[in-house]
Amino acid sequence: MKIAVCWKWVSLDREREADRRWSGVSAADEAALQIALTIADTANALPGAVASEVLVICLGPAGADDVLRDAIAAGATTVMRVDASTELDSQVVAVALAEHLGDRDLVLCGDYSLDRGTGSVPAFLADELSSAQALGLLEVRPPSGDASGTFRVVRRLDGGRREILDVTVPAVLSVEGSAASLRRAALASSLAARNAPVETVRGPHGRLPEAEIHPYRPRARVMPAPAGGSLERVRQILDIGGGDPHAELLTLEPSAAAAMIVEQLRDWGYLDVSASAHPGTD
Amino acid sequence: MIALVPVRDGVLPAGAADAIAEAGGRVLLAGSATAEAEIEGCASEVFLAELGPVEFGRWTTTLAPIIAELPDADIVVLPHSPDGRDLAPRLAAALERPLLAGATEVGAHRVRVARRGGLELHELRPTGPFVATLQPGTRGGLTLDAPPEVHHLDIAVASDGAHDAHVVEVLAPDVRTMDLTEASRIVGGGAGLDSHDRFVQLDRFAGAIAGVMGATRVVTDRSWVHHDRQIGTTGVVIDPALYLSFGVSGAVQHTSGLGHPDHIISVNTDPHCPMMSMSDLAIVADANATLDELLRLLDTTGETQEAS
Amino acid sequence: MTTGAQPTTVDAIVVGAGPAGSAAATVLARKGYSVILLERGSFPGSKNMYGGVVYPRILDQLHPEWWNEAPIQRWITRRSTMVLTETQALTVDFRSANWGQPPYNGATAYRPDWDHWLAGKAEADGALLVCATTATGLLRDPGGHVIGVTTDRPDGDLHARVVIACDGVNSFLAKEAGLYGDVDAANYTVGVKETIALPKHVIDERFGVRDREGVDIEILGGTSGVNGGGFVYTNLDTLAVGVVLKLPKLAAQKLRPETIIANLKAHPGIAPLVEGGEIKEYSAHVIPEAGLAMMPKMTGDGLLVAGDAAAMCLAAGIWLEGVNFAMASGMYAAEAAADALAANDTSAAGLAGYERRLNDTFVLRDHRKLRRAPSLVLSDRVQHLYPHMIANTVERMFRVDNPTPKPGLRRILNEERKRAGLKLKDLASDAFDGLRSFG
Ligand SMILES: Cc1cc2nc3c(=O)[nH]c(=O)nc-3n(C[C@H](O)[C@H](O)[C@H](O)COP(=O)(O)OP(=O)(O)OC[C@H]3O[C@@H](n4cnc5c(N)ncnc54)[C@H](O)[C@@H]3O)c2cc1C
Ligand SMILES: Cc1cc2nc3c(=O)[nH]c(=O)nc-3n(C[C@H](O)[C@H](O)[C@H](O)COP(=O)(O)OP(=O)(O)OC[C@H]3O[C@@H](n4cnc5c(N)ncnc54)[C@H](O)[C@@H]3O)c2cc1C
Ligand SMILES: Nc1ncnc2c1ncn2[C@@H]1O[C@H](COP(=O)(O)O)[C@@H](O)[C@H]1O
Secondary structure, X not given: OEEEEEOOOEEOOOOOOOOHHHEEOOHXXXXXXXXXXXXXXXXXHOOOOOOOEEEEEEEEOHHHHHHHHHHHHHOOOEEEEEEOOOOOOHHHHHHHHHHHHOOOOEEEEEOOXXXXXXXXXXXXXXHHOOOEEEEEEEEEEOOOOOOOOEXXXXXXXXXXXXXXXXXXXXXXXXXXXXXXXXXXOOHXXXXXXXXXXXXXXXXXXXXXXXXXXXXXXXXXXXXOOOOHHHHHHHHHHHOOOOOOOOOOEEEOOHHHHHHHHHHHHHHHOOOOOOOOOOOOOO | OEEEEEEEOOEOOOOHHHHHHHOOXXXXXXXXXXXXXOOOOXXXXXXXXXXXXXXXHHHHHHHHHHHHHOOOOOEEEEEOOHHHHHHHHHHHHHHOOOEEEEEXXXXXXXXXXXXXXXXXXXXEOOOOOEEEEEOOOOOOOOOOOOOOEEEEOOOOOOOOOOOOOEEEEEEOOOHHHHHHHHOOEEEEEOOOOOOHHHHHHHHHHHXXXXXXXXXXXXXXXXXXXXXXXXXXXXXXXXXXXXXXEEOOOOXXXXXXXXXXXXXXXXXXXOOOOXXXXXXXXXXXXXXXXXXXXXXXXXXXXXXXXXXX | OOOOOOOEEEEEEEEOOOHHHHHHHHHHHHOOOOXXXXXXXXXXXXXXXXXXXXXXXXXXXXXXXXXXXXXXXXXXXXXXXXXXXXXXXXXXXXXXXXXXXXXXXXXXOOHHHHHHHHHHHHHHOOOEEEOOOXXXXXXXXXXXXXXXXXXXXOOOOEEEEEEEEOOOOOOHHHHHOOOOOOOOHHHEEEEEEEEEEOOHHHHHHHHOOOOOEEEEEEEEOOOOOOOEEEEEEEOOOEEEEEEEEEHHHHHHHOOOHHHHHHHHHHOOOOHHHHOOOXXXXXXXXXXXXXXXXXXXXXXXXXXXXXXXXXXXXXXXOOEEEOHHHHHHHHHHHHHHHHHHHHOOOOOOOOOOHHHHHHHHOHHHHHHHHOOOHHHHHOOHHHHHHHHHHHHHHHHHHHOOOOOOOOOOHHHHHHHHHHHOOOOHHHHXXXXXXXXXXXX
């Protein structure tokens, strides 16, 4: 089986691009690699199987080479970097990636990247490769014994619904971060991968259209007026000075914060109820 | 402008009403049992395209020519629901129009899209036709008295050709999340909480106030909380009376799934983050230590954690 | 997954890429030995939020002109010592322009930056830094000689001729090697720190500094009756406010560290400095405080211990120096290790050069000199009685009580001493201890 995994390298700090401390790939991209490795392992285990191949490809700047080496350490057969800026239109990215994927049975992506986060590159890839697509997956089950090349997957729908799909290769799958966690590379292999060369090919130029950037604020919608009166009272109890006039903004040390919350809940009448059964974390 | 809303057996996706409203009430409903979709009061003009089960490749080859023909459809807006998110790029490619994905506001000359994990809004000034997806819950729907004017489009459904995945079965919401969708008191935890154990604590606190616990995507991605407890547009959409958030920044995909709580309390170290700005009571403090204190106060716990 | 691979073998393994570990790795790498520097964090410093004021003089030997590249926040050009009571504050304030220019004295720095930089230097000199990898135990030959470490990675065993444990306070490795006697909580203090954001110009105004000048304030009293000390220091656009508290007392008083910091920040002497700031981060960490009293054996066969792992941190209530002791002890451990490797004898005897170096340098000399400092500074008298006595004395000296004529200092002192319930002989003995320590 020939598999490609698309890794989006993101620098969380716009200024310090090269700084490994504040950059990397998403949990979803790591999950994608783990799933690829598992599929490859299963396929290889089949009698008379041709060794599967897992290519990890990243369109991005040189800063991304380190994470590609991590991919090698984790078990990727080959890695490739398409040299380009991360600030590109998703379709341009997909076209450039498709160009270097060769013919693949399977292309695995994360469901969305940390910076653009549109989840559209995988769909553009499917279009470009005229493959089937199954995106935003919670679970991917490798084909059973006969290696029919049909995968059974679970996709997240809205309102807590999910759907079970059958996808036949060639296909593009994108997975959520919780779908798998990347296995830890053996120490020896990560030492070996240290100076592994990363094949680099020239990528597309161009930029995203100019955009004014603002911090996110919810679009105006009707909100009930805060219970100011009661808060005033609580304020006096704790004798705290006024905060931001718009929101009830208070800087408190933890114990006061807790007292404030309990007091407020009581004021709103939420606390006369006794505890009831509730579900647990996983 | 026209909204394109994918329909499954007459069921509308999250954010359908927002998208239709953004398009001024004009909508193309595409999918299965489109006529049964409940759009009374939120649409003025409706086009119905029966396409059968969801198959994005086939849908695209069928819809692209139709949309090219439709009047006043040079701007197409889909809900950024799973189906909308996955159909939009295919359609944009087929129509050779740019895709502006994950918008919070769509206008002919100004589009705001959410970026960087929903913490930034990028304001774009499109020129010419485009396809956009709108974050569910960012706008709210219309309320019209007149019933919509309905057009049944008779269309030649592309006989496959495109290579698609096939639906085996749709699973109803997991019972484990039902309590979340119906709960009137919800406690949400975000990346500001520093370990898996914090969510065990958070869950205990939720129980103490007769509420239930949910978490943000970042947290479910870390598998600290099972993914079916993820609150937001791609998780469970909730509508509680009371929402308490601990270490949640309030990215659009999260807040859009919150419904319209009567009361919101947030604990965060960053007074300027969106979650704080939409709270009735916004407390700047360490959520971890605050949680310790809360449990102590409500004494639902014997153990006391060392701050570290 | 690769299995059964030959375990990697190097000359030396340094566990922990803090100041101690990176200094050690640098020395060994420069001498041409193969070194692996193990760090459990995702990068050096990622787990290290403490240690804002560093005194890098020792780096002159390792990285001459370090000040041109080290990631510092502000140079300490002003040091104040504050004595606080509930309502009073007495400050002894010193500033020196010399400390604001090469070769400099102390600086504030963010540990994630500092440790990252220092480890980077080690890498540049040829050490192999391996992050996100935790040493989980020691490998020994039948004779008990340490020959490597096990890690939490698949196929994670590492072999080496010598291992240097720089894994920080409560060193798991030193304990496993049995180098520690049993330690009791009395020997630990807990350090708690808040980082508070304020615009640079506000900090400059409030602390009377400009450009890269910075202030370090040590505080006696003001810890809500829990024995300990406090500190406030300036970064570029944040302040660090913290307290160092004696663990047993903390437990006894049933007070939470955050509460004590909050009280400190509310003190009339401190509040104006920190007002209006936004809390960026909160961290707590134990510090080995009893110094000499609790230091482990420094060497075993094939093993050396340096930095906090060897309780090298000098924490005498209001003194908190560890980074410099860590870097120095790391260097000396590595020099000794290098000699031993050259002589092909890494037994405890072969590594004895380490202890010799520690004894001959400031590392153990300062610790010996300040032997009594912790117990003295943290003693109930110094903590609870002296601040009132001193502050009241000064208050009365400066108070104008016309028409009553000014009383003499001796008389005030005597009255205040009695009022504070202090015996002359205690005063004398403390003074003597103080002299031996700081004189
Ligand atoms: C297509 C798409 C779909 C998505 N769907 C969802 C979804 O359905 N649900 C969802 O939740 N997310 C979703 N996301 C992710 C979303 O964009 C955000 O990344 C996510 O909601 C952020 O979660 P967070 O607030 O926990 O983490 P962060 O954004 O990292 O925020 C952490 C917050 O904690 C605060 N903090 C830090 N330390 C402390 C402390 N000690 N005490 C108190 N506060 C502290 C910080 O100030 C910050 O505000 C989606 C993203 C995309 C692109
Ligand atoms: C609140 C507080 C304030 C302080 N303020 C100051 C100050 O102002 N000035 C000052 O000089 N000192 C200060 N100190 C002391 C200083 O932080 C320490 O003395 C110094 O960090 C010791 O350095 P080190 O390299 O020995 O240990 P550390 O800095 O603790 O480094 C140990 C490293 O080893 C890693 N590690 C641990 N175990 C393992 C393992 N098993 N495998 C792999 N890696 C491992 C850790 O992740 C860490 O990176 C302060 C301490 C505290 C708690
Ligand atoms: N520049 C890129 N290089 C490689 N893969 C990418 C790139 N951008 C996006 N992807 C893949 O597409 C997924 C979704 O990204 P996005 O469409 O930007 O939300 C990511 O998780 C990656 O798997």
